[in-house]
Amino acid sequence: MRILQLLKKNEEAISFLEDVEYKVEFIEYMGQKIPRIYGEFWTSKQRQSSSIHEISYRACFKPELPHFFINLLTKRGDVVYDPFSGRGTTVIEAGLNGRRIISNDVNPLSEILCKPRFFIPDYENVKERLEHIPVKKHIFCDIDLSMFYHPETLKEILSLKEYLNGQRQKGEEDPIDLWIRMVATNRLSGHSSGFFSVYTLPPNQAISPERQRKINERLNQTPLYKNTKSIILKKTGSLLRKITPEQKKNLLLAGQTGLFLSKDARDTKEIPDSTVSLTVTSPPFLDVVQYHQDNWLRCWFNGIDSEEIAKKITMVKTVKEWCNVMQEVFFELYRVTKSGGYVAFEVGEVKKGKVPLDEYVIHLGIRAGFTCEGILVNYQKFTKTSKIWGIENNQLGTNTNRIVVFSK
Numbered sequence: 001m002r003i004l005q006l007l008k009k010n011e012e013a014i015s016f017l018e019d020v021e022y023k024v025e026f027i028e029y030m031g032q033k034i035p036r037i038y039g040e041f042w043t044s045k046q047r048q049s050s051s052i053h054e055i056s057y058r059a060c061f062k063p064e065l066p067h068f069f070i071n072l073l074t075k076r077g078d079v080v081y082d083p084f085s086g087r088g089t090t091v092i093e094a095g096l097n098g099r100r101i102i103s104n105d106v107n108p109l110s111e112i113l114c115k116p117r118f119f120i121p122d123y124e125n126v127k128e129r130l131e132h133i134p135v136k137k138h139i140f141c142d143i144d145l146s147m148f149y150h151p152e153t154l155k156e157i158l159s160l161k162e163y164l165n166g167q168r169q170k171g172e173e174d175p176i177d178l179w180i181r182m183v184a185t186n187r188l189s190g191h192s193s194g195f196f197s198v199y200t201l202p203p204n205q206a207i208s209p210e211r212q213r214k215i216n217e218r219l220n221q222t223p224l225y226k227n228t229k230s231i232i233l234k235k236t237g238s239l240l241r242k243i244t245p246e247q248k249k250n251l252l253l254a255g256q257t258g259l260f261l262s263k264d265a266r267d268t269k270e271i272p273d274s275t276v277s278l279t280v281t282s283p284p285f286l287d288v289v290q291y292h293q294d295n296w297l298r299c300w301f302n303g304i305d306s307e308e309i310a311k312k313i314t315m316v317k318t319v320k321e322w323c324n325v326m327q328e329v330f331f332e333l334y335r336v337t338k339s340g341g342y343v344a345f346e347v348g349e350v351k352k353g354k355v356p357l358d359e360y361v362i363h364l365g366i367r368a369g370f371t372c373e374g375i376l377v378n379y380q381k382f383t384k385t386s387k388i389w390g391i392e393n394n395q396l397g398t399n400t401n402r403i404v405v406f407s408k
Contacts, residue, residue, distance in 0.1 A: 021039060021040075022037050022038060022039030022041075023037070023038045023039070024036070024037050024038075025038075027359060027362070027375075029362055029363070029366075029372070030366075032372075034362055034372050034374055034375065035374040035375070036358075036374065036375040036377060037374060037375065037376055037377065038377045038379070039376075039377075039378070039379070040378065040379045041068060041376060041378045042064040042065060042067070042068045042378060049062065049063035049064060049067070049093075050063070050092075050093075050096055050242055050243065050247065051238060051239055051240065051241045051242040051243065052092060052096070052117050052120075052239055052240070052242075052243055052247075052251075053089060053092060053093070054238065054239060055087050055088075055113050055117075055182070055186050055239075056087070056186060056190075056202065056203040057086050057087035057113065060086050060087050060089055060282075061089060061282050061346060061348075061401065062089075063089055063092070063093045065089075065280070065346065065378070065401055065403070066080075066082075066089060066090040066093045066094065066280040066344075067093050067097070069278060069280050069342070069344045069403075069405075070093060070094055070097055070099060070278065070280070071097070073277070073278050073342045073344075074094075074099055074277050074278045076097075076098040076099065077098070077099065077100060078099050078100065078277035078278065079099070079100045079101070079102060079275055079276050079277050079278075080094035080099045080100070080101055080102075080276075080277065080278050080279075080280065081101070081102040081103075081104075081271070081276045081278070081279045081281075081336065082102075082103060082104065082279065082280060082281045083104045083105075083265035083268065083279065083281055083283075083329060083332075083333070084104075084105060084265060084281050084282060084283050084284065085103040085104055085105040085110045085114060085281075086105060086110055086282075087110070087113050087114060088103055088110065088113060088114025088115075088117065090103075090280045090281065091103040091114065091254075091258070092114065092117055092118075092251075094254065095118055095250055095251045095253075095254030095255065095258070096247050096250055096251060097250070098250050098253075098254075099254065099277075100254055100257050100258065101254045101255075101258040101259075102258065102259040102261070102271060102276065103115075103258065103259070103260050103261065104260075104261040104262070104263055104265060104268055105261075105262060106262060106263065106264055106265070106309075106312045106313055107262070107295070107309055107312075107313060108262045108302075108304055108309070109185070109295055109298055109299065109302065109304065109309075110262070111260050111262060112178075112181060112182060112185060112302060113182055113185065113186065114260070115178065115255065115260050116175065116178040116179045116181070116182040117182070117239075117251065118251045118252060118254055118255025118256075118258065119175040119178070119179075119251075119252060119255050120175075120179070120240065120243065120248055120251060120252070121175050121176045121179050123233075123236055123237060123240060125176055126176060126179060126180065126232070126233065126236050127233055129176045129177070129180065130180065130229045130232060130233065131229075133159065133160060133163050133229075134159060134163075135155060135156050135159045136155065136158070136159045136162070137155065139155055139158045139159060139162070140158075141154060141158055143300065144209065145209070146223070147198075147209050147212040147213045147216055147223070148189060148196075148197040148198060148200065148209075148212060148223060148297075149196060149197060149198070149223050149226075150223040150224055150225040150226065152225050153196055153223065153225055153226045153228060156227075156228040156229070157184075157188075157196060157228060157301070160180070160184055160228065161301050161303075164177060164180065164181050164184075164302075165302075165303045168303075179236070180232060181302070183232045183235050183236055183239075184196075184228070184232055184301070185298050185301055185302060186203060186235065187203075187228075187231050187232065187235060188203070188206075188297050188298060188301060189201070189203060189206060189207070189297060190202060190203035191203075193226075194231060194234065194235065195226075195231070196226050196228055196231060197223065197226075198212075198216065198221055198222070198223040198224070199215070199219065199221060200212055200215060205294050206293070206294050206295060206296050206297040206298065208293075208296075259271065264312070265283075265329045265332065266325070266328040266329055266331075266332055267332070268332060268336065271336045272336070273335055273336065274335075274336070274337065274338040274339065275336060275338060276333075276336045276337050276338060276341055277337075277338060277340075277341045277342070278341060278342050278343075278344070279333055279337065279341075279342070279343045279344065279345075280344045280346070281343075281344075281345060281346065282345075282346040282347070282348065283326060283329065283345075283347075284313070285322075285347070285348065285357070295309075319355060319357075319360065322357075322360075323360055323363075323364060326361070326364050327364050327367065327368070330364045330365055330367070330368035330370070331368050333368065333370075334368040334369045334370060334408065337370075337408045338408070339408055340407070340408065341407070341408050342373075342405060342406065342407050342408075343365065343370065343405070343406040343407075343408075344403050344404075344405050345361055345365070345403065345404045345405075345406070346401055346402065346403045347361055347402050347403075347404065348400075348401060348402060357402070358375050358402040358404050361404045362375075362404060365404065365406040369408070370406035370407065370408055371406060371407050371408070372404065372405070372406055373405040373406065373407055374404075374405055375402060375403065375404050375405070376401075376402075376403045376405065377400055377401070377402050377403075378400060378401045378403070379400055
């Protein structure tokens with residue numbers, strides 16, 4: 001049970017492991033006993049994550065998850081990788097902690113939301129740049145977005161969109177432009193006054209125009225004017241409020257030496273063999289999340305063809321199809337992982353625990369050549385320990401993370 005040995009070895013060095021209570025059960029796999037360990041190994045209360053993580057994205061895990069494995073299984077300077085990077089939680093956390101990074105996601109929005117946070121501009125420089133971006137009074141939208149935005153707000157968004165995409169086409173986007181693009185992309189729609197839009201769904205879900213009209217009717221609301229530049233500056237201040245000079249330096253170094261890819265995770269030739277010390281990732285789960293539908297508005301703002309992106313994103317409907325795709329991912333992960341390296345593969349809870357993806361993943365990893373060290377089942381919330389141990393696996397819901405840990 002090497003995974004337990006790793007936990008015990010690091011308890012003194014990692015303070016939030018000191019009082020962990022856990023339960024162990026075993027899964028029989030081809031004559032092997034694979035430990036599945038239940039416990040509260042990390043929570044959002046144990047360690048307050050950096051403010052730089054506060055970019056919304058659908059189906060992302062909390063920074064405490066990659067932080068746990070980064071500190072447990074790597075040292076400063078090691079390479080940490082995420083083949084399904086999303087908003088960049090794994091690589092941002094790795095960069096904050098002095099690791100080198102590789103980020104990959106087939107959706108180019110991932111790099112837009114992730115990379116600028118490695119090259120953090122000064123607040124005053126962002127303010128100055130925004131002041132010099134003109135707002136055009138006679139600018140027209142190619143689609144009807146009146147259900148989301150006040151006409152004057154929409155003019156500001158369109159002017160910003162035109163400026164940023166013009167800078168990109170000329171090859172003149174600098175870290176300040178990229179930062180503004182990231183923040184604006186994150187502020188397009190949401191359910192509070194801190195977004196450009198009228199009240200709508202949370203920002204990790206871009207609702208359709210038709211459904212937004214129904215929300216407006218139900219709530220008897222019309223879009224009010226929002227000052228987009230003020231909102232961008234406010235969010236900038238919020239993202240930077242807990243960043244220390246040392247963390248900013250670490251992120252910059254990680255960004256300068258890092259690799260940012262927009263590739264299929266099964267084909268990442270840009271990553272050299274045997275170079276990755278740790279992969280921490282959470283892959284797409286069957287067809288539960290419609291990434292391209294959730295991101296259509298973000299794609300529009302950034303001049304990205306959402307339908308083309310949708311064709312590249314693997315969305316499967318059966319466990320068999322999912323396993324076929326993930327098997328190829330594991331073969332690629334084995335290639336890039338160095339000897340002595342690890343993979344932490346998070347599969348959450350699917351269909352209320354009725355689909356034991358963690359057990360399927362054991363087979364995929366071992367078949368690729370890895371050794372399965374075990375499964376960690378982390379509880380996000382619980383009251384009485386005695387109650388936890390009595391809960392059946394299929395009743396745990398979304399309060400757990402299931403992470404299968406492999407070594408090479």
